[in-house]
Amino acid sequence: MAKETAPQSFPPGDEPFGLLVESVSDYAIVMLDPEGRVVTWNRGAERLVGYSRAEIIGRHASVCYTPEGIAGEAPAHGLRQAEGQGRFEDEGWRVRRDGSRFRANVVITAMRDAAQALVGYAMVMRDVSDRKHLEALEEQGRQLTEFMAMLAHELRNPLAPIRNATSIMAVSKETSPQIAWCREVIERQTSQLSRIVDDLLDVSRITRGQLAMKAEPMDLNVAAQRAIEASRPLIASRKHHLDVAIRAEAIPIHGDLTRITQVVANLLGNAAKYTAPGGRISLEVTTEGDRCVVRVRDNGGGIPPDLLGRVFDLFVQGERSLDRTEGGLGIGLTLARRIVDMHGGRLTAASAGAGQGSEFVVSLPRLSLRFTEPVDAGTAALDPAAVKRSILVVDDNVDSTSSLAMLLSLLGHDVATEHHGAAALERIRQQRPDLVFLDIGLPGMDGYEVARRVRELPEGRGMRIFAMTGYGQDEDRRKSFEAGFDGHLVKPVSAADLKAVLDGP
Secondary structure, X not given: OOOOOOOOOOOOOOHHHHHHHHHOOOOEEEEEOOOOEEEEEOHHHHHHHOOOHHHHOOOEHHHHEOHHHHXXXXXHHHXXXXXXXXXXXEEEEEEOOXXXXXXXXXXXXXXXXXXXOEEEEEEEEEEOHHHHHHHHHHHHHHHHHHHHHHHHHHHHHHHHHHHHHHHHHHHOOOOOHHHHHHHHHHHHHHHHHHHHHHHHHHHHHHHOOOOOOOOEEEEHHHHHHHHHHHHHHHHHHOOOEEEEEEOOOOOEEEEOHHHHHHHHHHHHHHHXXXXXXXXXXXXXXXXXXXXXXEEEEEOOOOOOHHHHOOOOOOOOOOOOOOOOOOOOOOOHHHHHHHHHHHOOOEEEEEOOOOOOOEEEEEEEEOOOOOOOOOOOOOOOOOOOOOXXXXXXXXXXXXXXXXXXXXXXXXXXXXXXXXXXHHHHHHHHHHHOOOEEEEOOOOOOOOHHHHHHHHHHOHHHOOOEEEEEEOOOOHHHHHHHHHHOXXXXXXXXXXXXXXXXXXXXX
16 A cells, blocks of 8 residues: 655745645646655645545545546556656546546646656646537537438428329319318328428527528518418318408518418417317407507317416427327427517417417517508419420439429420439430429439539520429528529429429519
8 A cells, every 4th residue: 555645835935826726726736746646635626526635645646537547547648648748638537536427638747856857747637527518419419400401301302292293183183072082181291291390490490599580571461371271271170160350451560471471370280289179260460559469269278377387398288198189299389489589579378277278479560661462362273384394303202203294294394304413414405494393412413513514504504493302401592502503492392382483484
């Protein structure tokens, strides 16, 4: 057993330095003898490691190392490196007196006298557990973001041919009532799954503070009408009665039409899910002084008092039955409140209790201007082409390519298909189509590179090229426009977005 070394006293004149070292509480500042035994132990070391001076003086510094570190001779290695190179720095796990571990940054410096003889070591140690924890959280956040983007892409790809197939069925004039019913079911469920994917991505954006808004003067009635159209299939499937009270005149606000529509649709969807079949839902859009107000009421399950204060928290839901007939992930209301907050508004919830229905109220600042355009009449429908176009569809997903090509052909267009980037580029050179729907994730040459090369061709500069992809992040859209695309369509492409492209110049 090593002989314990007495605490070192500071030579005359060094007392101020010793007082300084002793006063540092955020860093462990320790002096070791040439064999690595503790000679001095400051207040920071006591706080960080847990040993008092009486307990630690004379013991080897390896007492702070983990068993696996000792087995790997880490303490001796650190001293040898400091002796040979003058300084050694390490970051790793250390052990406190109570056995708990912490992440530490440790610097060991060799101390030598005037004759360059080794007289000991100065060891400075600080706890970096919080920093490492933060770095780990940031890395987890980055990985989650990448996973969510990939998940959305993988879910959107199979949704695209499903939506194309339902559009083909809608365009076809010879459809039995049974087939029409099947098409409506598929459309409803496809739309629901698309909304879930979008909500998941929005939650990821919220956690990173990157939920983007494109605010401009808009009519709140337009958002309400669009939300009604989006929610009507779910409301109809639950056999609810929807009362709508919307003023004839426009209600101006400064906002993002897509996001405000999302808010109202989420509130209507929430009411539909938590109201028993055959219930009543009401939507009112009005003004109150300098505020524009949307009220959504239902006579459904209500909100218990203990849940009312947490109803807007992420992933919070009311009590669910095992069959989960209400559905959802508990993120719609969180998104709705965040969007309203970002518009300078308020979203509140009220309920008399379980079984007594609920009311959600959106209040937004009113904009002082007049609109002369009428209220939005609803969603677009695909009609036979007024102008016949030559179109190239490029996608490595065969079902997606074939279904969109069939739909466009039924609408009266001349359509060709390709599944690889290089083949698509050669087809464009030979046929010079009016319009190209181009997937991004193609094998070999990706869609970005195809678009860039097309724009370098004399005949490609005026060609209309639209990205058609499962990647829908802001960064993906930016890269598309930089590559030369005219637009970025996210799968599954809605009838309205497809109609806007086909009816374009």
